[in-house]
Amino acid sequence: MSKEFIEAKYNSNSLDIAVRQYKQLSYFLQSQVSEEVRDDYFEKYVDRGFYNDDIFLNWVKSVFKTDNFLSFAKYYRNPNPSSKLINTRIKEPLSRVFFSEDSYFNYVVNNSYLEFPKELEDNFEKRLFDAVLFRYNDIIVHDLFESNTPYREFISIKNVVSIKMNHDKIEKISYTASAEIDGKKFVGYAYIDSEKYCFFNKDKKLLKEAYHDLGFCPATFVVDSSFGNDPIIKESTFSYLKADFEEYCFLKTLQRMVDANGTLPITVKIKTNENSNQYEDFDNRSGEPMSIDQIGSQVSNEARSTSGNGKGSVLQAGSIIETPPIEKTDGSIDTDFNKNFLTFHYAPIEALEFLDKRIKSVERDIILSCIGDFSEGTSQGSKSDTEIKSSDIVSKQDKLRFLSNTLSSSRALSDKVMLSLAYGKQNVKVDVFYGSDFFLETQDKLYEMFEKSPNAIERKNLLIRLSQRRNMFNKEKSKREVLLYKLMPYTSDKDFELAVDKLRVSEVIFEYQSRFSYWVSKFESTYGNIVIFYDNLGEAKESEKIIAIDNLINILITSNTNFNNKITDGKETNS
Numbered sequence: 368m369s370k371e372f373i374e375a376k377y378n379s380n381s382l383d384i385a386v387r388q389y390k391q392l393s394y395f396l397q398s399q400v401s402e403e404v405r406d407d408y409f410e411k412y413v414d415r416g417f418y419n420d421d422i423f424l425n426w427v428k429s430v431f432k433t434d435n436f437l438s439f440a441k442y443y444r445n446p447n448p449s450s451k452l453i454n455t456r457i458k459e460p461l462s463r464v465f466f467s468e469d470s471y472f473n474y475v476v477n478n479s480y481l482e483f484p485k486e487l488e489d490n491f492e493k494r495l496f497d498a499v500l501f502r503y504n505d506i507i508v509h510d511l512f513e514s515n516t517p518y519r520e521f522i523s524i525k526n527v528v529s530i531k532m533n534h535d536k537i538e539k540i541s542y543t544a545s546a547e548i549d550g551k552k553f554v555g556y557a558y559i560d561s562e563k564y565c566f567f568n569k570d571k572k573l574l575k576e577a578y579h580d581l582g583f584c585p586a587t588f589v590v591d592s593s594f595g596n597d598p599i600i601k602e603s604t605f606s607y608l609k610a611d612f613e614e615y616c617f618l619k620t621l622q623r624m625v626d627a628n629g630t631l632p633i634t635v636k637i638k639t640n641e642n643s644n645q646y647e648d649f650d651n652r653s654g655e656p657m658s659i660d661q662i663g664s665q666v667s668n669e670a671r672s673t674s675g676n677g678k679g680s681v682l683q684a685g686s687i688i689e690t691p692p693i694e695k696t697d698g699s700i701d702t703d704f705n706k707n708f709l710t711f712h713y714a715p716i717e718a719l720e721f722l723d724k725r726i727k728s729v730e731r732d733i734i735l736s737c738i739g740d741f742s743e744g745t746s747q748g749s750k751s752d753t754e755i756k757s758s759d760i761v762s763k764q765d766k767l768r769f770l771s772n773t774l775s776s777s778r779a780l781s782d783k784v785m786l787s788l789a790y791g792k793q794n795v796k797v798d799v800f801y802g803s804d805f806f807l808e809t810q811d812k813l814y815e816m817f818e819k820s821p822n823a824i825e826r827k828n829l830l831i832r833l834s835q836r837r838n839m840f841n842k843e844k845s846k847r848e849v850l851l852y853k854l855m856p857y858t859s860d861k862d863f864e865l866a867v868d869k870l871r872v873s874e875v876i877f878e879y880q881s882r883f884s885y886w887v888s889k890f891e892s893t894y895g896n897i898v899i900f901y902d903n904l905g906e907a908k909e910s911e912k913i914i915a916i917d918n919l920i921n922i923l924i925t926s927n928t929n930f931n932n933k934i935t936d937g938k939e940t941n942s
Contacts, residue, residue: 369558369565370573373541377529381599385524388594389504392605394422395449395612396501423447423616439620448619449612452733453605458500460738460763461604464770465492467802468832475796476786480906486517486789487782494521495781498589499773503603506540507777508557509585509784510564511577517788519781521589528556535598537586548574559586581787587780590773604737604770611733618726625719739766764805771801827858847898851887853913854920856880875924889927890920 424443428436474481498505504524511517522542531539544557546566553574558565561584566575579585594602605612734740739762779799786795820826831852837845856876857863863880866872872880879886887897894900897916904912 369541369560370567370571372531372539373529373556373558373567373571375529377531377539378599379529381597382524382527382530384597385504385600388600388606389502389524391422391609392603393501395447395609395616396453396605397450423613426613427617438624442623443616443620448616449733452615452730453500453737456734457737460740461500461767461770462496463805464767464774464801465496466805467767467771468804469800470802471798471800473796473798474782474786476790477794484786486785491519491781492778495589495774495777499770499777500604503590504601505589506537506542507587507589507781508540508559509587509781509788511579511788515789517785519785522586530599532598535591535593537584537588539584540586546575560584579788581784581792585784585788587777587784589777591776592773608733608736611729611736615726615729615733618722618729622722622726625722735762737766739763764803767805768803771803775799775801823858823862826862827852830858843898850898850901851883854887854917855883875921875928878924878928879920886920886924889923890916893923894919 424440427439427443431439472483474484474487476484498521502521502523506522506524506527507519508522509517509519522544526542526544527540528543529539529541530537539558539560541556541558543555544566545552545554546557547553548566553566553568555566555568555574556571558567561582563576563578565573565577567573588601590601590603592602594600594606778801779797782799783792783795783797786797816829820829831849852858857866857880863872867877891897901912901916904915907915
């Protein structure tokens with residue numbers, strides 16, 4: 368049955384579409400390193416019947432004349448402009464999804480709460496984030512080492528040969544793989560279903576078989592949302608931006624071409640009697656790619672008739688066009704023409720400005736579509752933090768929440784399969800949420816809200832949020848500060864002074880508040896690190912842990928302080 372499943376190639380049409388979409392998008396998301404530009408390659412490429420696997424250049428070739436395409440291809444370089452935009456301007460803002468205020472990871476194994484099970488201690492989070500962005504149609508396969516330790520790996524959709532779905536869940540799957548059996552390495556096919564793992568060699572002979580007791584196939588998609596109605600074809604963050612990426616790469620390459628005219632004009636001069644090889648399309652074949660000699664070396668027929676050295680095209684920066692001298696009817700040379708025997712032509716400023724404006728417009732559309740805001744990290748980021756519009760924050764929150772939901776769903780499902788393999792599915796509970804609040808307000812904005820807050824509860828919440836925002840890249844420091852803010856009797860000096868004025872502060876609380884840092888240090892010298900102490904209180908509720916620490920600090924204050932003063936009308940007086 369397993370062998371027949373592989374040979375049947377279930378849902379091959381959907382797999383082909385998914386692979387095609389993946390290749391089209393990945394081209395613009397994660398560009399390859401540029402290969403050396405060779406003349407023989409362009410000589411072959413100029414043939415209208417020749418196409419390679421470069422989907423973008425193939426498209427450009429279909430809309431450009433030959434000479435123009437060759438010029439364009441020589442200026443187009445990898446990593447391409449869209450991949451640079453994605454990896455330098457979009458990926459980092461999206462990584463803010465890992466720094467939410469309200470994220471949680473709850474694991475229960477054999478009725479015991481585990482903060483982070485040892486079976487999950489790998490770099491899966493980073494790998495999952497990259498997969499969601501760049502390899503969104505991949506599949507996560509979960510298995511056990513012989514030591515009964517679970518592991519997971521990402522399988523490219525390109526390697527899947529047969530797949531059967533039960534609604535949005537994988538029922539059976541087969542993909543190309545390699546395996547080491549009895550010390551020998553084999554290349555063949557892996558097969559997984561709700562009961563077993565199998566490995567077949569290239570001839571589809573069964574070499575290894577192992578059973579699991581999950582009751583479902585331990586293979587999950589990286590992304591659960593589908594592109595259309597087909598559950599196999601997944602939706603990427605960038606699925607609807609392919610045309611924008613094409614235009615962006617096209618315009619950025621054109622900009623490189625025309626910008627050169629700012630320093631390398633087209634030169635027109637009187638033709639001399641110098642010897643030349645006018646009919647060689649590619650000069651200086653051994654020269655450095657992108658050198659002046661190489662740029663525009665494919666000349667047009669018009670250029671051949673006017674060029675004195677065969678180098679350059681009328682469309683290329685740095686080209687030299689030679690024109691014959693003008694003779695009068697009496698055979699003499701037109702001296703008026705000779706006075707202007709050398710002329711320089713630059714690209715029109717209007718054209719350069721239009722191109723630059725259009726590029727920025729497309730760039731803005733891409734960034735807005737991906738992260739919901741254009742101000743951060745852009746040339747328009749000169750506006751102050753306090754000027755960031757609330758609508759921008761809402762839009763960014765929406766984008767991050769969508770990504771958070773995707774990561775949460777995928778992570779929870781994968782972690783549950785991992786722990787189920789290790790402990791049995793009936794003994795495992797997993798609840799994962801990457802959060803919905805991502806510290807998008809600036810510190811200045813939060814301080815402003817703090818000053819305007821109507822009550823002490825709101826001020827405490829904002830103070831905690833400020834700490835989390837300030838320390839969002841340092842979770843340990845944030846955890847400590849938040850704990851201390853929750854222990855502090857009064858959040859702000861305003862609240863403390865008001866309580867003192869109203870004679871509502873006991874001697875112990877006055878001492879606690881006014882020398883808070885000292886008493887925290889006193890606590891830690893007695894009981895150890897306050898955060899570790901908090902964590903060691905186990906499964907108690909947060910409020911119970913806070914009260915327990917608070918009581919111990921109060922005992923320390925009472926036992927180490929001789930209260931000879933009392934508070935009257937907000938002022939200290941000797942008793």
